[in-house]
Amino acid sequence: MSIKSEERLSSLAFALGIFITAVYLLTGCAAGGTTAIPSGRLLDDNPSTASELDEGRRLYMMACTDCHRRYYPADRPPGSWKEIIKRHRGRLSLTSVRFEGLESYIIKASAYQRLKDGEVMH
Numbered sequence: 001m002s003i004k005s006e007e008r009l010s011s012l013a014f015a016l017g018i019f020i021t022a023v024y025l026l027t028g029c030a031a032g033g034t035t036a037i038p039s040g041r042l043l044d045d046n047p048s049t050a051s052e053l054d055e056g057r058r059l060y061m062m063a064c065t066d067c068h069r070r071y072y073p074a075d076r077p078p079g080s081w082k083e084i085i086k087r088h089r090g091r092l093s094l095t096s097v098r099f100e101g102l103e104s105y106i107i108k109a110s111a112y113q114r115l116k117d118g119e120v121m122h
């Protein structure tokens, strides 16, 4: 193979790599990368409730992947989160106010997402 055609081949491979990465990133987001963890504003119109929920969301983003994969709010029905969070109280060092914020966020986000996905809520 001539040097010219090798160069052309490697720039083609490079362009292909960029294309695949772009598609991966774009479809990753569309598949729920962000909507699976909805913002406070999506969950509540009231600005102060929305910002409390965002605080819960922030904790959820930070504290939930230290020990296992991320479980998304909609991975469990809203009604089952209280029990799961209760079992986690001894595992995370958060004040109880923060625990409550985290819990409200996960429950609301689960209800929101499941309703959006057209599932029955329990």
Ligand code: HEC
Pocket (backbone or CB within 6 Å): 060, 063, 064, 065, 066, 067, 068, 071, 076, 084, 087, 088, 091, 092, 102, 106
């Ligand atoms: C200190 C380690 C640790 C952290 C941090 C942690 N978990 Fe867990 N998690 C566990 C362990 C251990 C289990 C398995 C035992 C159980 O189910 O309680 C588990 C299980 C779970 C399960 C499956 C339980 C079920 O009944 O379906 C969910 C959902 C879950 N965790 C969500 C979370 C969320 C949300 C957070 C962030 C608030 C979190 N975890 C943070 C240790 C942790």
